[in-house]
Amino acid sequence: MTRPAARAGRASADRLARLLNLVPYLLARPGIEIAEAAHDLGVTERQLREDLELLWVCGLPGYGPGDLIDMAFDGDRVTITYDAGIDRPLRLTPDEALALVVALRMLAETPGVANREAVERALAKIESAAGDLAGAPVEVRLPGDNARVRELRAAVERGRALRITYYTPARDETTERTIDPLRMLMVGGRAYVEAWCRRAEAVRLFRADRIDAVTELPEQAVVPPQARPHDLSDGVFRPSADLPLITLRIGRGERWITEYYPCERVEADGEQWLVSLRVTDLGWARRFVLGLGPEVTVVAPAELAEQVRAQAVAALDAYASPAGSATPAGSADPAATGVTR
Structure with missing residues (x-):
């Protein structure tokens, strides 16, 4: 199962762009054939007719007669008879102008943004139109925009190779790496360095908040010609067939997993769902399952089920009395740890 929320978001964004273009297009072509x-x-004609039906309920606040976009149909021809003011020149209020200035400043500071020059030109025009308001004491700071991110961004812009100390939570290990940066990225509110990793001999993404130390080397970054940036349109994690596949049986309270993680298969099993997804490794999967509630059971692989069972039993033993006579009241029973025996 792919990520339905992401697909729906892209479809909504595409439709909004079509609707924004549709009204001025039709205004310039009254009586055009559908x-x-x-x-x-x-x-398609069907899609256009559905977009036209949606325009009937779009318009100005109030949304009553005289506020909504109106159209006239003559057979297979359509004409916009009221555009709800969409053709009027835009006049920004002081608050709207300031909001645009802040948004453009933030966009200009976002690592990896494409065509920064276009953003800066647009910002200059808005600041010029806003006059004294543009000089208001507003500080723009991105999430995670700390000294480490600024240091990395400066090194990337200078084209320097870097030596980093990096923590990988999936393996719970810290490694020393020499990298040749390609670009800085902001994905899901987190900053990343995309770089050629000389240790892995491949392009890797390094989260800025997991870089414990960074040293800028005197040598220039040299990226091999075979290095290619990742396609991050569907997020940072890209499941592939060579990664471990796990299957879980989940209850209603844990169905959020199918929206948050890319799943290969989701099937109804009575009141429960069978969910299959790829993971970086079984160590991460073990910690993931142990952090979930009792409505999750490991179906496959058996190795993961045994790891979860063993760690759950060890945790329960740690709560046992010194004599080991009984499990303390309120402790979870091993049968409720989401483990298939």
């Missing part, structure tokens, strides 16, 4: 408009806009 088939011709669909061809020009790159959509």
Whole structure:
């Protein structure tokens, strides 16, 4: 199962862009045939008709007669008869202008943003139009925009190779690596360095908050020609067939897993769901399952089920009385740890 929320978000964004273009397009072509408009806009006639139906309920606040976009149909031709002011020049209020200035400043500071020059040109135009308001004492700081991120960004812009000390939670280990940075990225509110890792001999993503130490080397970064940036359109983690596949039986309270993690298979099993997903390694999967509630049971692989059972039993033993006579009241029973025996 792919990530339905992500697909729905992209579809909604695509439809919003179409609707924003649709009204001025139709205003410039009164009486155009729906088939011709669909061809020009790159959509099917059915999709265009659905977009036109949605425009009926779009318009100005109040959303009553005289506020909503209106159209006239003559057979297969359509004409916009009221555009709800969409053709009027935009006049920003002081608050709107300041909000745009802050947003553009933040975008200009985002690591890895494409075409920064275009952002800076747009910012200059808005600041010029805003006048004295643009000089308001507003400080823009991104999430995670700390000294380490600024240090990494400066090194990447200078094109230097870096020696880093990096913590990998999936293996619970810290390693020393020499990397040749490609770019800085901001994904899901976290900063990353994408770089050629000389240790792994491959392109890797390093989370800035997991870099314990960084040294800028005097040598320039040299990225091999075979190095290619990752496609992060679906997030940082990209499951592949060579990663371990685990299957869990989950209850209603844990169905959020299917929205938060990319799943290969989701099947109904009575009131429960069978969920299969790829993981970086079984060590991470063990910690993941142990952090979930009693509504989760490991179905496969057997190795993971045994690891979870063993660690759950060890945790229960740690709560046992010195004489080992009984499990303290309130402690979980091994049968409730989400483990298939």
